[in-house]
Amino acid sequence: MNTATQTLKFNYHAILAIYKFEMARFKRTLWQSLVTPVITTSLYFVVFGAAIGSRMGEVDGIHYGSFIVPGLIMLSLFTESVSNASFGIHMPRFTGTIFEILSAPVSAFEIVLAYVGAAATKSILLGLIILATANLFVPIHIEHPFWMAGFLLLVAVTFSLFGFIVGVWAKGFEQLQFVPMLILTPLTFLGGVFYSIDMLPDGWRTFSLFNPIVYVISGFRWSFYGSADVGVGISLAATSVFFLLCLGLVWLIFRTGYRLKS
Amino acid sequence: MTAIISISQLNKTYASGLVALQDVDLDIRRGEIFALLGPNGAGKTTLISVVCGISTPTSGRVTVDGHDILSDYRAARAKIGLVPQELYTDMFETPWATMNFSRGLFGLPPNPAHLEQVLRDLSLWGKRHDKIMTLSGGMKRRVLIAKALAHEPGVLFLDEPTAGVDVELRRDMWSLVRRLRDGGVTVILTTHYIAEAEEMADRIGVISKGKLILVEAKSVLMKKLGKKQLTLHLQEPLVEIPSGLSDWGLTLNNDGSDLEFTFDSSKEHTTIPVLLRRLGELGIAFKDLNTRQSSLEEIFVSLVTERR
Ligand SMILES: Nc1ncnc2c1ncn2[C@@H]1O[C@H](COP(=O)(O)OP(=O)(O)OP(=O)(O)O)[C@@H](O)[C@H]1O
Numbered sequence: 001m002n003t004a005t006q007t008l009k010f011n012y013h014a015i016l017a018i019y020k021f022e023m024a025r026f027k028r029t030l031w032q033s034l035v036t037p038v039i040t041t042s043l044y045f046v047v048f049g050a051a052i053g054s055r056m057g058e059v060d061g062i063h064y065g066s067f068i069v070p071g072l073i074m075l076s077l078f079t080e081s082v083s084n085a086s087f088g089i090h091m092p093r094f095t096g097t098i099f100e101i102l103s104a105p106v107s108a109f110e111i112v113l114a115y116v117g118a119a120a121t122k123s124i125l126l127g128l129i130i131l132a133t134a135n136l137f138v139p140i141h142i143e144h145p146f147w148m149a150g151f152l153l154l155v156a157v158t159f160s161l162f163g164f165i166v167g168v169w170a171k172g173f174e175q176l177q178f179v180p181m182l183i184l185t186p187l188t189f190l191g192g193v194f195y196s197i198d199m200l201p202d203g204w205r206t207f208s209l210f211n212p213i214v215y216v217i218s219g220f221r222w223s224f225y226g227s228a229d230v231g232v233g234i235s236l237a238a239t240s241v242f243f244l245l246c247l248g249l250v251w252l253i254f255r256t257g258y259r260l261k262s
Numbered sequence: 263m264t265a266i267i268s269i270s271q272l273n274k275t276y277a278s279g280l281v282a283l284q285d286v287d288l289d290i291r292r293g294e295i296f297a298l299l300g301p302n303g304a305g306k307t308t309l310i311s312v313v314c315g316i317s318t319p320t321s322g323r324v325t326v327d328g329h330d331i332l333s334d335y336r337a338a339r340a341k342i343g344l345v346p347q348e349l350y351t352d353m354f355e356t357p358w359a360t361m362n363f364s365r366g367l368f369g370l371p372p373n374p375a376h377l378e379q380v381l382r383d384l385s386l387w388g389k390r391h392d393k394i395m396t397l398s399g400g401m402k403r404r405v406l407i408a409k410a411l412a413h414e415p416g417v418l419f420l421d422e423p424t425a426g427v428d429v430e431l432r433r434d435m436w437s438l439v440r441r442l443r444d445g446g447v448t449v450i451l452t453t454h455y456i457a458e459a460e461e462m463a464d465r466i467g468v469i470s471k472g473k474l475i476l477v478e479a480k481s482v483l484m485k486k487l488g489k490k491q492l493t494l495h496l497q498e499p500l501v502e503i504p505s506g507l508s509d510w511g512l513t514l515n516n517d518g519s520d521l522e523f524t525f526d527s528s529k530e531h532t533t534i535p536v537l538l539r540r541l542g543e544l545g546i547a548f549k550d551l552n553t554r555q556s557s558l559e560e561i562f563v564s565l566v567t568e569r570r
């Protein structure tokens with residue numbers, strides 16, 4: 001019989017175990033996980049950057065190909081964070097192996113830290129790979145690297161938390177697909193990945209301001225080029241609010257055992 | 263002996279309104295093998311799930327080695343290993359990886375020597391690097407046992423460990439459970455196979471419709487309720503029991519062609535020759551006879567049906 005666990009206060013072995021498990025899953029699907037987004041991003045550059053971008057001229061004084069880079073990174077960051085985290089927690093629910101996590105001496109905080117940490121790690125890695133890929137096509141300049149890293153981290157964690165919620169909420173794999181496909185992708189496309197919202201007619205412009213994704217992308221783009229649709233402070237505030245909202249929801253999930261415990 | 267698990271006034275009502283456990287009081291003694299018997303849907307899995315933290319209790323209190331399962335869940339859960347009824351496994355993992363995962367999850371640093379020992383005990387060592395999905399059902403069940411033992415628990419829950427397991431493997435499982443008990447592990451198992459409880463358990467609890475209706479040492483239970491039955495297959499059916507036999511408490515079955523006599527095997531040693539002589543005197547001939555001892559199974563069925 002063990003005595004080591006008697007004084008267990010913070011179960012870092014468990015965090016490590018879940019984190020490693022998730023990263024191993026990532027490795028098994030390394031090809032799909034990394035190569036697919038790289039190919040997709042390259043296609044965006046070929047189509048939007050070269051074919052269309054060459055006729056677009058400049059946006060906010062930035063070459064169009066370069067302009068879309070931060071947005072493309074964000075686009076991948078959103079979808080990857082959400083799909084990784086939601087799949088990560090949904091899978092054990094689906095296969096039943098969640099029984100072990102629920103019966104282990106781990107706190108809700110540790111579980112979330114492990115799943116969200118792993119999902120965020122993957123999407124940040126991916127974001128950096130896309131950045132490197134983009135660098136092959138267009139000149140990229142990062143004016144505020146620390147802000148850039150900060151946004152990358154905050155967004156990856158926030159959307160991984162959001163994905164975790166989706167993974168707990170979803171009753172099946174269709175619902176798991178539903179949120180990214182029907183909510184996230186449209187909001188992202190309308191959120192200014194390919195254009196500055198200044199380019200929109202007045203009505204649409206105001207309408208866009210209700211889209212939270214606009215603030216996230218705008219803030220991230222500011223960290224690259226120093227120009228933005230909305231002030232960087234507002235961007236940061238909006239992203240932080242979304243982060244806290246997700247955090248609160250996750251807390252509620254564990255408080256009530258919602259769809260985790262019977 | 264002190265209780266390692268103490269359950270008092272435990273109730274569980276599912277969100278659907280279904281009452282799965284009702285006022286359950288139970289102490290599991292340190293180092294014993296406790297068998298929980300009950301028909302489908304009796305609440306065995308629910309009871310285990312509550313103790314292990316998978317289900318939240320509606321009311322009542324459970325402690326594991328003195329630690330409350332809610333307020334002191336880390337200490338309580340660290341002591342428990344659980345082998346679920348269903349074969350929940352990570353199909354793409356290997357036994358080795360999944361055991362390391364389990365051990366880490368329970369807050370322990372790696373210990374390859376221990377994992378090797380467990381895998382060898384379960385005859386899984388040769389399969390440790392195979393994907394779980396390539397293993398047979400019986401092997402998967404053993405992988406689940408290996409996972410549950412990865413963190414050296416003091417209490418092991420086995421929820422129907424031998425469901426769908428062949429005879430040989432069942433024997434292996436039984437000897438493993440005994441070895442664990444000899445090593446100081448408390449084992450709580452649920453089963454539908456009465457023979458299993460009869461073979462293994464120190465004490466037996468019977469649960470029916472969410473209520474624990476009996477907890478007794480197996481030997482006491484067998485003695486208390488263990489009756490023997492003599493059946494005589496008659497040559498000529500009888501219409502009624504002859505008056506010369508009226509004080510024997512016999513019953514006629516099978517349209518009068520079987521005469522049945524139930525007696526307590528521990529007390530009455532000489533009754534059968536006396537009865538047979540008596541039958542001879544009355545000219546009642548029989549073709550054949552057999553005796554049997556009522557098994558735990560019958561005891562169990564009679565207990566459960568009484569409650570219905
Ligand atoms: N998650 C759940 N939600 C609602 N009802 C449940 C849930 N799990 C079990 N039940 C119900 O609770 C009752 C007890 O179920 P339980 O699984 O504890 O029985 P059991 O004794 O383990 O049966 P078996 O021998 O078939 O495994 C059953 O009526 C079952 O339908």
Ligand SMILES: [Mg+2]
Binds near residue numbers: 306307308
């Ligand atoms: Mg069951």
